Amino acid sequence: MPIPADDPIVNIPLVTPFNQRDDVDHGALERNVRRWLTTPATGFLVGSQTGEEFYLSETEKLAVAATVRDNLDERRFLMGGIDCPSVTQTLRRAEAFADVGAEVVRVRFPRGASLVEPYFRDVLPRCPVPVLLMHQNEPALFGMAAAPAAAPEVLAGVTNMDNVFGYVTDHDVRFEARVRRLVTRDRRFWICNGSLMLHGTLMGCNGTTTAFSNIWPGALDELLRLGMAGRYDEALQLQEHVQEIDAVMLPYRAAGVKAALQLLGHEGMRPRSPGSSPPPEVIRVLEALMQKSGLLAA
Numbered sequence: 001m002p003i004p005a006d007d008p009i010v011n012i013p014l015v016t017p018f019n020q021r022d023d024v025d026h027g028a029l030e031r032n033v034r035r036w037l038t039t040p041a042t043g044f045l046v047g048s049q050t051g052e053e054f055y056l057s058e059t060e061k062l063a064v065a066a067t068v069r070d071n072l073d074e075r076r077f078l079m080g081g082i083d084c085p086s087v088t089q090t091l092r093r094a095e096a097f098a099d100v101g102a103e104v105v106r107v108r109f110p111r112g113a114s115l116v117e118p119y120f121r122d123v124l125p126r127c128p129v130p131v132l133l134m135h136q137n138e139p140a141l142f143g144m145a146a147a148p149a150a151a152p153e154v155l156a157g158v159t160n161m162d163n164v165f166g167y168v169t170d171h172d173v174r175f176e177a178r179v180r181r182l183v184t185r186d187r188r189f190w191i192c193n194g195s196l197m198l199h200g201t202l203m204g205c206n207g208t209t210t211a212f213s214n215i216w217p218g219a220l221d222e223l224l225r226l227g228m229a230g231r232y233d234e235a236l237q238l239q240e241h242v243q244e245i246d247a248v249m250l251p252y253r254a255a256g257v258k259a260a261l262q263l264l265g266h267e268g269m270r271p272r273s274p275g276s277s278p279p280p281e282v283i284r285v286l287e288a289l290m291q292k293s294g295l296l297a298a
Contacts (some may be wrong), residue, residue, distance in 0.1 A: 003077045003103055003165075004042050008224035008256035009188070010217045011043030011079065011209035012036060013050040015258055016064060026060025026067045028268030033071040035266065041217035043209065044068050045106055046097075047081025050211040052254050055272040057174055058093065062100050069101035079132065083108040083139070087122040092238020098128040104165050106132040106209070108139070109158075120158045130165035132209075133158060135179075136192065137170070142211065143193060143250040145172035156182030159189075162222040168192050168209055171202070177203040180194045194209070194220060195243040198235055212246055215260045216295055241293035248286050252278040259283050263290060 014036070017028035033044070046065040047053045053061070061080070069078050080097025082105055086088045094105045105127065110119045124131060135155060136148035148170070149155065156179050159167040166188025169176040173196060180189055180203050194212025197220055205272025207227065208220055219242055226235035249256035258269035260279050263286065271277060278286070290296040 002074075004075070007188070007206040008221065008228065009043055009190075010039075010041045010213055010215040010221045010224070011045055011190070012041045012205065012217060013045040013048030013081070013209055013211065014068070015053045015214055015261060015266075015269070016056065017255060017266075018270045018272050019268060020270075022270075022273050024056075024064060025268040026063070028062065028266075029067050030071050032261075032266045032268070033068055036217070037071075037073060037076070039211060039217040040221040042076050043079055043102065043104075044072065044076060044104075045079040045081055045209060048209075049136075049142070050108070050214065050254050050257055051081070052272050052275070053081060055275075058096070062096055065097060065102060066100045077103045077283065079104045079106055085110045085119070086199070087119060090119075090123055091126055093121075094127050094129065094131075102129060104130050104132055104139045106134050106168070108134045108136060109155070111137055111149070113150040116154055116158060120161060124161050124163045125246040127163055130163055132165045132188070132190075133167045135168060135170045135176075140253065142253045143171065143195070143246070145170050145175075148172070148175055150265065152178040152182060155179050159183045159187055166207070167192060169205070171196065173199050180204045193246070195239075195246045197223035197242065198227045198232060198239050200224075211250065211254075211257050212242060214244065214257050215245065215249070216266070216293075219295075241289075241295075245286065245289050245293065245295075248282060248289060252282070256282075256286075260286055260290065263287050263296060
C-alpha cells in the first residue's frame with residue numbers, strides 16, 4: 001500500500017466501533033472501512049482523539065490497525081497514532097505499528113517547548129517509518145486552538161528534518177501561516193479541521209486529517225482541489241455546508257462524529273463508556289443539515 005505521490009491527501013482519523021459489551025467490534029470495523037473505500041480518502045489513521053485513543057489499550061489499537069490493514073486496497077495507506085512524551089516508548093509504539101503494516105506514524109509534539117527539538121532529534125532518526133507531526137497540544141478541544149507547542153521557527157525546524165512525512169496544523173491559522181512560510185515546499189502540510197479547508201489552502205496546505213474526514217471525505221477532497229487551484233468562488237457553498245455540520249457535531253467530539261456516521265449507516269457507533277451520544281434534539285439538527293447539504297436523502 002504505497003503512500004500516494006500526488007496531493008491532496010484526505011486522511012481519516014477513523015472512529016472505533018464498539019459493541020453492546022463495550023468491546024471493539026472488528027466485524028463492524030471491516031464493514032465501515034469498506035464504505036470508506038468508496039470515497040476519495042487514501043489515508044487511514046488508527047489512534048486519534050476521534051478514535052477515542054485514550055479509551056483504548058495499546059493492544060486494542062494494534063488489533064484495530066491490523067483489521068484496517070487487512071481491508072485496505074492498494075490505493076490506501078495505514079497510519080498509527082502516538083501521543084507519548086517518552087522517546088523510548090514512542091519508538092517502541094512506532095515499531096509495533098510498523099510491524100502490523102503502518103507506513104507512517106502520526107506523533108504529537110511533546111508538551112513543553114524546551115522538549116520539542118531534543119525529543120524529535122532522538123525519535124526521527126530511529127523511527128522505522130516516516131513521521132507525520134501533529135501540532136495539537138490539547139487534542140480534546142476539537143475545533144479550538146491550544147497554546148502553541150513551541151515557536152514557529154522550532155516547529156518548522158523539526159518539520160524540515162529527515163524522516164518527516166509532513167505536519168498537521170492546529171486551529172490558529174495566523175500562527176500556522178508563519179510555520180508554513182518556514183517549511184520547505186516539498187513537505188506535506190495539512191490543515192486540521194473541516195471548517196478550515198479553504199483557509200488552509202490559502203496558506204499552502206495540501207491535505208488534511210480531521211474528524212470531518214470520517215463523515216464526508218469527498219467534500220474535503222473537492223475543497224482542497226478547488227482551493228489549491230485558486231477556484232474559491234466555486235468552493236464557497238460546499239465549505240459552508242461543511243462548516244454548518246461541523247459546528248453542530250464537533251462540540252460532542254467523537255460522540256458527535258459517531259452520531260453523524262450512524263445517520264450515514266455506519267455500524268458500532270456507540271461511544272465507549274462513560275461517553276454518551278448527543279441528545280436527540282441535536283441529532284435531529286445534524287440530520288437536517290446533512291440532508292440540506294445532500295449528504296443524506298431528505
